[in-house]
Amino acid sequence: MKVGVIMGGVSSEREVSFMTGMQMIAQLDRSKYEPVPIVISKREDLVGIVEGIDFALLALHGVYGEDGTVQGTLETLGIPYSGSGVLSSSLCLDKDLSKRLLRAEGIPTPDWLCWTGPDEYAPEEVEERLGYPVFVKPNRGGSSIGMQLAADRHSLRMAVREAFRWDRSIVVEQHIEGDELTCSILNGELLPVVGVRPAHSGWFNYQAKYEEGAADERVIVLPAELEARVRDTALTCYRLLKCSVYARIDIMLQDGIPYVLEVNTLPGMTATSLLPKSAQAAGISFDRLLSLIIEYSLQERKRERTVTCHE
Template structure:
């Protein structure tokens, strides 16, 4: 008998369109010989309760940002006794919160850039920022897709960047700018998959680089690093998996600066279109997009 799977997409965050694209791709690719598939587009948080099909065996969550990656919908699904894809509510909530993520990384001796936070423009600690040293990145603490993210080179520009960040979140994180190349590491059921290097035409992997088409977009390619660097990526990835008690799958974003990999963040529900980073990594290991979805469902259960 086929399992009844609902693909949950849309949502109420600024990343709604990204989620809808991921959801449509997943709907097309899920193996219909194994699963009866339904879609659930979230326009309101209570839609997960009010619009959920009956007798669902599994929920494939392809939401991003608030109400998707923050553990909220995971907790609701648990209260409804519906198994779902990915990490549990606690891990999801911590990884959505960059400040909490960095605290766990630091306490686990996993390299991450120095940082401070601001909860209001009046609470900006300019002395602490000075100690970190300019330039700095200023971004919403719980945002995604590099929305309202700014590279700030001097003290005079901090106030405005923090102000804009606070328009989309109640905490802003201010962290050291580490020059270097960006990479991402996909982990499926505790196994580290091929590393992807991200090259952006812009100064960093911002919203435009992630989602623009044509010449403006970033390039993302599977790379096979020299042994010492690859071992560093693999060890950091495994340590993140353990430290955050991840489940099924996660993506760890890194930057290589002066020979050291630093963790930027963990994505518990990363983009899942056919050309997204995770499917590219899986494909390099011989796993098709459809097979990847199958594995995510299998390991989540």
């Protein structure tokens, strides 16, 4: 089977995408799959360069890759692809929209404001509703790119300016003190929970995510009742946001309450990424994880086609 590993893209996470893509190519089981590197540098690249592949393994992150647009294009071309479908991809990348859905379902998530332009800048609203410190982040970004922690009005203004460099809308989010957890889900089953603690920074920034030794990431065992609460929260998010095949739910645990930070439909698959570590703890090697993602994705795309035909 010819597997096109699609990487690069046009988002702020282009370099992370290359890291994911190269790791996927290195780890793909050559007895089953023939990897075909496919690099996207502009939106129109996809059509025309995916001819001849049997399956698209998505190593893309961010806008035009993780937001449903590439998924929709591949569906139009009749090429099965990895991960969640168009709707889920679009919902999960939009932090404001996904948090609205989580809150409507009664799932705890840090309080937030969403600004769609610099003219909406309102430090008084932040101070009255959220208090300091707050995280300021692009609404449709990832890998902590363009994200900063603001502790006062001056740093808030700087953080807002930086976030608007990366996106047309931004999220100002309440800072929750607690233990950070990441819950990886594969085919609807929760993998071992990984606890995250940055080694040199106060929060899980870009360096902590991608530099070797910059964070302490290890499988943790929670008390039974708390583990059940975290599991239920993660799986509820997965189902609510229509995820399929695999996803990663990032959670901040405070006083026994799991606050959902965000849901990732194409989580990083680099050498330092959290999902492969969680899978390894479950006895699933990296190459086996990729094989399962391909197998489950083919099943999901077949199921989607069957449902569409019946409609």
